[in-house]
Amino acid sequence: xxxxxxxxxxxxxxxxxxxxxxxxxxxxxxxxxxxxxxxxxxxxxxxxxxxxxxxxxxxxxxxxxxxxxxxxxxxxxxxxxxxxxxxxxxxxxxxxxxxxxxxxxxxxxxxxxxxxxxxxxxxxxxxxxxxxxxxxxxxxxxxxxxxxxxxxxxxxxxxxxxxxxxxxxxxxxxxxxxxxxxxxxxxxxxxxxxxxxxxxxxxx
Numbered sequence: 001x002x003x004x005x006x007x008x009x010x011x012x013x014x015x016x017x018x019x020x021x022x023x024x025x026x027x028x029x030x031x032x033x034x035x036x037x038x039x040x041x042x043x044x045x046x047x048x049x050x051x052x053x054x055x056x057x058x059x060x061x062x063x064x065x066x067x068x069x070x071x072x073x074x075x076x077x078x079x080x081x082x083x084x085x086x087x088x089x090x091x092x093x094x095x096x097x098x099x100x101x102x103x104x105x106x107x108x109x110x111x112x113x114x115x116x117x118x119x120x121x122x123x124x125x126x127x128x129x130x131x132x133x134x135x136x137x138x139x140x141x142x143x144x145x146x147x148x149x150x151x152x153x154x155x156x157x158x159x160x161x162x163x164x165x166x167x168x169x170x171x172x173x174x175x176x177x178x179x180x181x182x183x184x185x186x187x188x189x190x191x192x193x194x195x196x197x198x199x200x201x202x203x204x
Contacts, residue, residue: 002060002121004052015049025053033123050122054082057118057126061089064114069093086127089114096133104139107132108167129169140173147177147199151184154199161199165190171197 007018012034020027035048058080069076077092093099100107111130118126131137150161163174171188174197178186186199 002052002118003056004050004121006048006050008046008048010044010046012047012049015047016051019049019051023051023053029054031057031124031126033125050124052121052124057087058082060118061087061114061128064117065089065091068110086129089128089130090134091130091132093132096135099132100135104135107135136169143170143173144177147174150199151178151181154201155181155183158201160201163197163199165194165196167193168195171195174199 005019005022007015007022009015009018015034016027016032019032020030023030030051030053032049032051035050037046037048061080062078065076065078072095074093074095079090081088091099098106099110101109107130111128114130115126115128118124118128129136150163153159154161166174175186175188178184178199183202184199185202186197188195188197190196
């Protein structure tokens with residue numbers, strides 16, 4: 001269960017500060033959102049701050065995977081860190097190939113279940129990236145290498161490059177690689193699950 005606190009006040013700042021004092025933490029150590037309720041006759045709005053700490057989220061994620069490992073009759077080595085993009089979860093397991101699945105489909109399914117599990121606690125903007133035995137890291141390295149070659153071709157020929165459909169994580173990698181090339185830009189087009197990215201040369 002994800003631990004969180006709630007406090008109500010006539011303004012958002014005061015409601016949030018009550019939670020921070022209760023938890024004895026700073027703003028950069030927490031996730032929070034506000035619930036707004038209309039006051040009765042002659043009464044103004046009230047705001048409820050809902051707050052959880054980054055530490056609590058990390059512990060929740062660890063417990064999620066410990067429970068998963070228990071159900072599978074195995075053990076995981078789990079590392080959970082937080083950064084400006086959210087939470088990074090690295091799992092090392094003996095049966096990692098089974099957890100990753102064909103083309104990473106099982107890995108992505110586990111990540112989706114974890115995200116949905118966190119969503120039930122409210123409107124926190126949690127971002128979680130799961131990797132198992134460096135599968136994603138290796139895949140990202142290969143993808144970045146291929147995109148760099150495509151970028152060089154687009155710069156040379158001036159012809160747009162329409163890439164195969166990718167998930168949002170892979171498209172983000174493409175955008176990041178393209179952003180390092182002066183004279184190029186990228187756009188995502190289409191509708192999921194067939195959303196794709198086009199790499200284009202900037203007009204002079």
